[in-house]
Amino acid sequence: MLGLEREAVPYYEKSLTLGLSTEQRVGALLGLGSTYRTLGEYENSKAILEQAIQEYPENKEFPVFLAMTLHNLGDHSLAMGMLLKLLAETSADEGIRSYSKAISYYSDKLGQVWD
Known part of the structure; x- marks a missing residue:
């Protein structure tokens, strides 16, 4: 949201390798998937958001962001x-x-x- 998406990616990636609480992991997966989408890295976005849906199928925010990515991919x-x-x-x-x-x-x- 600060316009520093490219700089945020390594922080998201690193945080996901650490032991995060469920709430923090959900936020990091959504943040990284969304950030990849805003950077035009649609395949990376799709992969992260699909992973998030597998891990947290009850979280309805992930399919919404995946739908945006799929739109960008032409699907x-x-x-x-x-x-x-x-x-x-x-x-x-x-x-x-x-x-x-x-x-x-x-x-x-x-x-x-x-x-």
Whole structure:
């Protein structure tokens, strides 16, 4: 957030080799994945964020940041699908909740056309 993304990378990388608390590790993984994305290092971002999702599948922030990275990589359908599924799972909005099954169902069928 200070515009020192490139300088932050080695600190994130080093911190992840140390014994961090869960909260600190979550923050470091998100910070590094997001920082790689802002630097245009999309494959590194994707790898870190996918690792984070494997380690912490209950943390919904990781798929959001991964969706941004996938968008940058040109995988728009997968990114949109991830966000739609997450919206259906987590929204408190009554309108979204009433259509959550349909939103989830169509999340990976965005290009499909039915006759």
